[in-house]
Amino acid sequence: MGASASLGELGRDLRVAFDHRVQFYEHDAALYRVVAEFFRAGHRSGEPLIVIATELHGQGLLAELAASGLDVDRLRRTGELTVLDAQKTLEGFMVAGMPDRDLFRAQIGGAIEPLRAASRTGTIRAYGEMVDLLWREGYAPAMIRLEELWNELGQADGSLSLLCGYFISSSNDVTQAAAFEGICRTHAHVFPSEGPSMAGDSDGDSDARQDEVRQLQQRARALEGEIEHRKRLEQALRAALGERMRAQQALRESQQELMDFFENAVEGFHWVGPDGTILAANRAELELLGYAKEEYVGHHIAEFHADPEVIADILARLGRNETLKGREARLRCKDGSIKHVLIHSNVFFRNGEFVHTRCFTRDITDRKRLEDELRRQNEDLTRTVRFSEMFVGILGHDLRNPLSAIATAASLLGRRAESDKVAKPATRILNSAGRMGRMIDQLLDFTRIRLGKGIPIEQKETDLAEVCRLAIDELESAGEARKIELRAAGDSIGLWDADRLLQLCSNLLSNALAHGTGTDPIAIRVNGTDPTNVVLEVCNAGAVPPEIMPVLFEPFRSGANEKQARSNGLGLGLFISQQIAISHAGSIEVVSSETDGTQMSVRLPRNTRGAEPAFGSAGDYPQ
Amino acid sequence: MTQKTVLVVDDEADIRESLRDALDDEGYAVFVASNGKEALALLPALARPCAVILDIIMPVMSGTEFYEAMLATPTLADIPVLMSTSDPSRAPGRVPVMKKPIDLDRLLAAVAALFLIPMV
Structure with missing residues (x-):
């Protein structure tokens, strides 16, 4: 239970009409001295004494009384001194954190009443610190309520002299300061902790003035404490305020940077709400499309899309929390022209609710063009x-x-x-x-x-060695003077197109005759020893220039020998030869060096169906 | 000995005339036509044995159309044909084909061979 600002108001209207004193203390020894003096004065007047204190304070107080000359044991035996445990007594009438009036009167009244007959003055002198317990525990409203109950009891009886002890810290805080007001108002006499000790009983105007002075002194101390406390609070507040202002400034700068980024980015940027309304758009986007802000923001985004199905699809996808990357769209400008844009967008969701899109719009009109x-x-x-x-x-x-x-x-x-x-x-x-x-x-x-039709082949049983002989015969009958040597080994028969193989052989031989050097005969070998493939080799002296090798089978190949090649044909012979080999599901390779000459090797599977064209694309040339 | 007749069907006049001369030198009775329609009109009246040297790509009636019409005519269907064309891929199957430009020696040999084929 904490104090509130209204604590000082508690007991304001209470008129304290009996001897109800409060002694603030900072040290137990000072308290013992004050209470012992209070009790000695009462004992001298023949008034019974009652102590309601903690066990520690009870022992300390009894020791102080004994030290001052009172026979404490005898007083307790004769009933002139009664000692009650403050904590246990308090628990006897507290209900739900507040003192219960009836229980209080029954318990406290029950303890006081039997003592009254023994009093020579009819007054009972009591010291209590149950309120101090509540005060220390922070139960200020309960504390004030208990003081009010004491006042009721004392005023009704008129024969009670009560001293309350309150521990007050030198490091007083605002809670104590607020409660202090209430404490002062519920007591007839207030004694500050550092004021002069309470020297016995007093009355009259001088006592009233002294009480007032004491009350003012205690209040001044409390106020000083509060001032100090408030100064510390103010310092802390000022520091916190400065920190907050710096944080706010940093936040403002960050927001400005973000706004600047949004507003002045080169890329178009806009937000669209869940209903498709444009919530914001930056300058780049407005300039891209040529609209003023009010002509764009607040309107439905679909108004600016040239293709309704595209924006409908975009919004549907975003609504499903999809991220769009590089989605092409066409936007309608104010002047009626169309801009091609690339949209990157996703959605900011808060607690599962679509808040707005984050949409970047890149102009790709020039690129599209x-x-x-x-x-x-x-x-x-x-x-x-x-x-x-x-x-x-x-x-x-x-x-x-x-x-x-x-x-x-x-x-x-x-x-x-x-x-x-x-x-x-x-x-x-x-x-x-x-x-x-x-x-x-x-x-x-x-x-x-080139038209993707490849080279048509008509496969029938063909003897490759025989085809080679035919090619050699044709060359020789055409007047070729250089010797061409044919060597065949094994079975050279396969399922091939004889005319195309003749074309292939002629091409390779023509190539060897055209580019071969020296006077060595051109060698043509047919190796049919492998059951799967037959290999045709055409060899000549001289090497293929290294720069030609990578493009040797390219059509219309160029190079150092272009003129020479042109004089013998179009530069298509090896390209077509390769295509013929591919059409038979075979291959053609070349190995060439200055020392070993050049060797063209054609591998032909014996009975494999032809392959798809390896070059060109489908065409519509009529055949 | 009965003179063998050859009908040369080609829309290229120089080819027709050169072949006429070459075949004539070889002792054939030579007739020429510039398209299939002309050939179809001539062929029934030609003396047998007879053979046809037939170009394919021609105006009015192509070589393939002529060949189909010939096969559809029982009296003509057995006349042997040698196709002479720049595009052998258009030739119908089972018909001997020579690709242009023609090697005259081979063509004459092929024509001679046509007359060795027994009549059906």
Whole structure:
């Protein structure tokens, strides 16, 4: 139970009409001296004495009385001195933390009444510190109430002289100061702890003035204590206030920084409430869309989205506490134009309630425009490339007819020629037509591959060694003078497209003849000793330049030998050879060095179905 | 000995005429047509044994259309055909094909071979 500010008001209207004194003390010895003096005066007048004290104070007080010459034991035996334990007595009438009036009167009155007959003056002299117990425990309202009950008892009887002892700390606090007022008002005489000792009984104006002085002294002490206390409080308050002001200042600065971040961020930023209303938007967002704040904030966000289904989906997802990252949307500007934006957003929930979104809006209009432009250019380019490839394809087909006419006519001319004068030019025309025909074949194959159609193969039982012999024969009949040596081992038969393998062999041999150095014969080996694969190797002297190796099988490959390559074809031979190998589910590899020369190795599974095209994309070139 | 007849069907005049000359040199009776429709009109009247050298991509009636019409005509269906085309992938199956530009020697050998095929 604590004191309240109204404690000082307690007992204000009580008129104390009997000898009810209060002695404040700081030290027990001082108390004992005052009480002993009070009791000696009473004993001299023949008044019975009653002590209601703690066990410690009771013993101390009896010792003090004995020291002052009183025969304490005899007084107790004769009933002139009664000693009661304050704590036990108090417990006898306390109910629910407050003294019960009836129990008090029964208990205290019951103790006093038998003593009255022995009093020569009719007065009972009592010392009590039950109130001090309550005071020390902080039960100030109970304490005041107990004093009031004493006053009732004393005024009703008129023959009680009561001294109350109150311990008062030198470090008085505001609680004691407030209660002090009540204590003073419930006593007829107040004696401060450091004032002159209570020298026996007194009465008259001088006593009243002395009481007043004593009361004022005690009050002054209490006030001084309170002033000190308040000073300390004020200091603490001032320190706390300063701390709070600094914290508030820091908070204000932090809020300013946050507001500055919100307001002046380069990125658009807005909050949307649970009903879709825009709660706030920063300058970047308003400038992005061209609205004044009042034209944007307070409106439903859907008003500014060009695609209702997009904002509906965004709000639904946010409502489910999803986080949106990089969601594209189109916003309508004030001038009617459309901005493409990238939205990053999530929701601030408080106690499970949707409070507002945290939505960043990045303008990607320029990027979208560039992307669209790039997409258009890419589509145009794709169309152009596709058209070019179709053009090449169609042209290739159409060229075959006049070329065929040239070849047939030249061949006929050669057949009819009666002299070399006619036969030789006819042969040259025929050879050129043949080379041109092969170029057209390569272009058409390349176009077909580019269009994703791959190289069609018609698999039937084919002897690879026989195909190689045919390729060699064709070259020799075309006038190739360099020697080509064929060696075959094992079973060289498999399920392949004979025409395509002839094309592959011819390409590899032509390549070896074109790029091989020295006079060593070109070697072509067919190894059929493996039951699964047959390997074709074409070897020549001389190395492939290192810079060419990574692009050796690329179409139209460029490099140091580009001119030489051009003179022999389009630079498509190895590329198409590789595609032929892939179409047969095989592969082609090259090993090359200055010392060991160059070796092209083609591995062909004997009876595996062809693979998907490895190059190009689907096309619509009519076949 | 009965003269063998060859019908050359090609929309490219230079090819037609060169083949006519070459086949004529070889002793064949040669007829030419610039498309399938012309060929279809000529063919029933040609003396047998007879063979056809047939281009595929032609205006009015293509080689494949002509070939289908020929097969659909019982009196013509047994006439052997050699396709001469810039795009062999368009040739129907089971028909010998020579890709343009044509090697004349091989073509003449192929034509000679056509007459070795027994009539059905």
